[in-house]
């Protein structure tokens with residue numbers, strides 16, 4: 001999912017709309033914006049579909065004010081639907097507020113039970129609703145203290161953005177699993193899941209929100225406090241590998257540069273005897289470029305992607321994912337015919353996409369297809385909000401590399417090492433690699449038994 005919040009800019013909702021466009025790759029099932037005007041009135045609009053399908057000029061004009069918060073979301077089957085579309089909006093005697101989040105708590109069951117015992121009745125299954133109830137369970141303290149104490153009860157990966165009539169709060173989980181960047185726009189401020197949104201709306205990057213930090217953006221400028229003394233820098237490796245846009249910088253590292261370096265390292269770790277290098281569009285092109293440069297093999301456009309079909313990884317059902325693969329990729333026969341190909345892909349989740357792409361290349365006349373994956377073998381599910389699927393569905397959860405090669409029909413198969421996955425980001429010494437190693441940075445609470 002992608003979140004964005006703007007403080008102190010005229011027509012904040014329109015800028016949020018453009019920012020959400022830039023974050024569209026993070027979720028295509030629905031979008032929403034809540035804005036606040038100077039009188040404290042709130043306006044909300046959301047719907048299912050792409051940002052450009054949900055909003056039109058009239059709905060945007062109805063979202064008044066200089067404070068806005070927005071979200072693009074994807075969801076699996078159990079978590080989809082209109083009810084869960086964010087930002088959620090809450091009315092309260094101490095002031096109305098809106099909350100949106102990118103991520104997933106691992107202790108949401110415990111928090112929900114605790115709140116239900118105190119009388120809460122939930123209308124959604126979102127973590128944002130849990131945060132709202134936790135903040136409001138006792139309003140006798142300043143709001144920032146309520147937010148800090150609520151965040152301290154939450155375990156998992158999250159980037160929350162909270163908007164009120166006169167300020168925005170933005171908080172990142174203490175493990176640093178989810179990205180959240182802070183920018184300056186005119187006299188106002190913006191927070192966004194990715195920096196690629198800043199370019200489009202004319203904002204300037206200031207810094208990343210730190211793990212365990214809450215920033216407050218209001219008429220006093222920016223204020224910062226830590227809600228937790230425990231801090232880690234376990235950014236989700238899949239943000240670099242697959243999820244984020246190549247023009248974004250995450251924790252100071254450009255995503256395209258990361259992927260290119262991962263491709264170079266991939267060649268050094270898993271060379272292949274071949275004629276050309278082909279990347280799977282779009283998220284693997286940078287890694288394929290790096291592989292080609294390091295190997296000296298020509299980089300060719302052997303696969304072409306239709307621009308008008310969504311990403312298969314974040315479609316909610318297997319049936320939709322399979323249709324998506326057929327609709328979106330074609331092999332370029334004149335380039336791949338009679339060639340030994342190194343096919344560079346960012347990751348293998350279920351293996352269905354790889355199987356189909358290899359079939360496409362062979363049908364177009366490819367002589368050999370050597371698959372090189374710019375990440376380690378994905379063996380474990382993610383519980384922090386990335387829909388990498390269940391343990392049973394993952395190609396490599398119970399298969400070794402040779403068995404996986406046979407399933408996808410490749411001539412050879414090689415993966416990047418966990419070490420190179422971290423060190424493709426210069427100066428970095430840690431990332432979350434849990435879906436590759438099974439070493440989760442947090443307790444897993446109710447998910448504990450699903451880890452094998």
Ligand code: SF4
Nearest residue numbers: 236237382432434435
């Ligand atoms: S488990 Fe994998 S997908 Fe989930 S946060 Fe960690 S690296 Fe990212």
